[in-house]
Each structure stands twice: as structure tokens, then as C-alpha cells.
Amino acid sequence: MSGDILIVDSITTNRIVLKVKLSSAFYSVFQASSAQDALAICATEMPDLVLVTSELTDMGFGAFHDQLHALPGCRKTPIVALTSEDDAQLRMRRFREGAADVITSPISDTVLLARLRTLMRNAHRDTDQWIKPEAAEVFGFADARATFLRPGRIAAMTPRAHPARDSKSAGVSWHRFYKELSSATTHQLERYDMRRGRGLKDLQTHPDAVLLEIGRARDEHGLAPLAELRTAPQTRDAKIIALMDYAKAPLRPLRWIWGHMM
Structure with a gap:
């Protein structure tokens, strides 16, 4: 498999259409109809990417982002917002709330899959650069983090x-x-x-x-x-x-x- 992707959408038809597209690209696809269902799936399956295709009915996008990234093994999981509204303010709001990318539909399948692959590859690379907290303690690197951060x-x-x-x-x-x-x-x-x-x-x-x-x-x-x-x-x-x-x-x-x- 190319990776595991969780689709979060309250509309069954939307989930099915996306699942067909992603499955044809050899992704393993999970589905959730609400944010709470998605968090339960992520806690056990730890997908490589979460695709939120509409407004969450039971939780704000920012709260969903924070709760997902608080789960063990999901700290670096990218969350992609897929929206049908070509709204610049909505895109910026989603980025501020933690979205790794905001994609406006309709979009070609080729471009969609390319962007998802890039996000997943970057997430895996970033995860590899972080050692586990327990390993840090063993090697003596568990000191308090320095407060100095240089400008980018x-x-x-x-x-x-x-x-x-x-x-x-x-x-x-x-x-x-x-x-x-x-x-x-x-x-x-x-x-x-x-x-x-x-x-x-x-x-x-x-x-x-x-x-x-x-x-x-x-x-x-x-x-x-x-x-x-x-x-x-x-x-x-x-x-x-x-x-x-x-x-x-x-x-x-x-x-x-x-x-x-x-």
C-alpha cells in the first residue's frame, strides 16, 4: 500500500467518491462521518494523512486538529481541508487552525494525488528526525528546551x-x-x-x-x-x-x- 488515509465527511456519497479515487492509487482508506469518529479511528489506526472534506458538524477544525495531534503516534499527521468554496479568507482560517494544506475542489485527480503524496512524504521525513521522548531520557537529552529561537x-x-x-x-x-x-x-x-x-x-x-x-x-x-x-x-x-x-x-x-x- 502507498499509505493510510482517513476521509472525514458527514456525507456518505462524498466519502465513497473519494475512497474510489484513493483506492485506485493503492491507498488504504478509512472513513469517518464525524470528528469524534475520526479521533477514535486515529487512536487505533494512526493514518498517514487525514482528509477533511467538509465543515465538521460536531467540532471546530482547530479543536479537531489539536485533539488529533495530542494522540500518541499522530503528532505529525497532516490534516488536509478540502473545500468547494473558493474563499481566500476560509483558506487562511484553515491554515491558522493547523491545516497542512487547503485544496479547493474541483481538482484533477493527478494534482490531488501529487499533493497528498508530497504531504505524506514530508510528514514521514519530519517524523524520522524526531527521536522518542523515552529515548531522549536514556541518552540524557531530556533537559529543558532552550528559549532562544533564531528568526527564520x-x-x-x-x-x-x-x-x-x-x-x-x-x-x-x-x-x-x-x-x-x-x-x-x-x-x-x-x-x-x-x-x-x-x-x-x-x-x-x-x-x-x-x-x-x-x-x-x-x-x-x-x-x-x-x-x-x-x-x-x-x-x-x-x-x-x-x-x-x-x-x-x-x-x-x-x-x-x-x-x-x-
Whole structure:
């Protein structure tokens, strides 16, 4: 099996449709009609991913997230919210409540499965990096956690092929966006233009996250820089967020590549 996925939806038809799609991709699928049923299943089955496909009728999304991650073996389980509402405020609310991703339907099966695979792979990788608490005590690493946390490093990048960023108005818009972002966060933000110098070789730091301007890319060449970022030593471990024109990009299902900064 490719992994275990729990579908949470109060509507039976929705669960069946999704189960067929996921089962055809060789996932083992569990179903729950409520948040309480889902928590009971997670306590025994510990799925690799939980897919919430509608508003929970018996519990808020944030409360469900917290209770699920409090279960033994489920601390890193990603929760994906699938919604039919193309609402930016709803997406941001779900992210604030702990969603690993928010997917707006309808969405192609290929893109849906790709995003679920990515989330599950990242969750497994993160889990492997954490040793069990009891092992920490044995090895003498159970001391109190230090309170110091350094600010994250964010690299805002303009790719080499960037036809939508040639106008003066677009440049002003991005400048204002980064200025507002810098004032709203304690993280260190640096802008970097891949069209100048030697490309990524000029990047001296290893950023924790990369903001990649894709803009109104009208074909898949707009995503080409992703491969370069994933292979470069400075950025291959960074989380990548693709900034795409929400209203007009034909690659709209790929507009968000979300990750948690450590």
C-alpha cells in the first residue's frame, strides 16, 4: 500500500467518491462521518494523512486538529481541508487552525494525488528526525528546551524566465508586497533576482523558506525554477512557496506549495 488515509465527511456519497479515487492509487482508506469518529479511528489506526472534506458538524477544525495531534503516534499527521468554496479568507482560517494544506475542489485527480503524496512524504521525513521522548531520557537529552529561537531566513526570488514582471507597475506591486511582509514578520527577508549574476551560485545563505514569483505563467515554464531550487545545495532543504496570480494562472491548482518553517 502507498499509505493510510482517513476521509472525514458527514456525507456518505462524498466519502465513497473519494475512497474510489484513493483506492485506485493503492491507498488504504478509512472513513469517518464525524470528528469524534475520526479521533477514535486515529487512536487505533494512526493514518498517514487525514482528509477533511467538509465543515465538521460536531467540532471546530482547530479543536479537531489539536485533539488529533495530542494522540500518541499522530503528532505529525497532516490534516488536509478540502473545500468547494473558493474563499481566500476560509483558506487562511484553515491554515491558522493547523491545516497542512487547503485544496479547493474541483481538482484533477493527478494534482490531488501529487499533493497528498508530497504531504505524506514530508510528514514521514519530519517524523524520522524526531527521536522518542523515552529515548531522549536514556541518552540524557531530556533537559529543558532552550528559549532562544533564531528568526527564520526567507529568500524572495524572481526566476530567470519572468515575462509577467517586466512592467514597471508589476515591479512596484512586488516591492510594496515585500515591504509590507517585512514589517509584518520577525523573519529575515532578502530579495534575490535569478536573472542577474550567476544565478543561485550568488546565494550565500541557506534560507529556511523560498518565496518564488511565478506570477501569470501561461505555460509550465513558469514552474521550471522549482527543479533548480530543489537541486541547489543552498535551497534543496528549504520550504518553497509559489506566488502565483490567483485569478489568471492556468496552473492554478499548483498555486500554493506550503510548508512549515522549523
